[in-house]
Amino acid sequence: MIAAWCGGLTVLALAAALRPRPAARSVVPRSRDAPPGRQPGHGWWPRRRRDVDAAEVATWCEGLARVVRGGSTLIAALRSVEPPASCRSVVDDIVLALDRGARLTDALTVSSTSPHLNLAITVARACAVNGGPPAEPLDRAAATLRSRAADAAERRTQSAQARLSAVVMTVLPIAMLTLLLATSAPTRAAAVSGPGLAAIAIGGALNIAGWRWMRRIVAQVES
CATH class of the missing domain: 1.10.287 (Helix Hairpins)
Known part of the structure; x- marks a missing residue:
């Protein structure tokens, strides 16, 4: 009986040690009325922390390009296109800076923990600095992000x-x-x-x- 109790306690201790812990949240503050982002997965093999998914940012870039191609400005596109929940706080900061009268180039000078979101913001900032139609650069950024998402999925499969x-x-x-x-x-x-x-x-x-x-x-x- 004592051995059985010791074995059971050992199993419980190992199970508690192997239980994956939730990934840390991003340090960027989220707006109060923003819906919560995706919760980190639980299971035997948790994924590494990904604040922003590449495919989600690609969809956002495609939405911006579609609105701009329809005749709107990039500022109007940033205000109207719904961002992914995982990067809403950063986009909300950009829109808030625009509402306070900041220039587009200054509003796009924000930092993010995600390289995917940084790519989209860098492309948008380059369009704001250099001028010209931003639809094509945003579409190219979306294609690059789609390629990143496909590569990540293939690595997970392998x-x-x-x-x-x-x-x-x-x-x-x-x-x-x-x-x-x-x-x-x-x-x-x-x-x-x-x-x-x-x-x-x-x-x-x-x-x-x-x-x-x-x-x-x-x-x-x-x-």
Whole structure:
């Protein structure tokens, strides 16, 4: 009975250690009336933090280009086109600066934690500085962002087997220990001894370290 309790507590401790934590939110303040963005996913293999998705920014750039091509100015397009929820706070800052009388070039001098949103803002700022029709540069920026999104999706697909292998290699020792504690009296007797508890503790620490190491390697490949 004592061995079973020790095995159960070990499994719970490992499960708590392996439980993914939500990704940190962006430090850019969000407007009070803005709808919340997408929540970070939960599961065995959480994605790396992505404040802004490339495909969402591409859709926003296409919307800006469509409005501008219809005869509106870039300022009117920024005010009328709905931005993605994940980058609404940055776009709201731009629109607020325009409402306060700032020039377009000054309003577009904002910082973002996302390289995708920075690309769109840089293209819009270049159009405001150099003049000319901004529809074509925005369409090209959208095409570049679509390509980035496709590349990221392909990397996630290619790394799916590695993620599955990491999950199996992490869960299998825990499952085997639980099964042996439940069915084998010698294993339960060894587990409550000093060397047995030390072996379980060392094995659990190595299991957690291996899980985090594999997750970090695959996350670098997906980035």
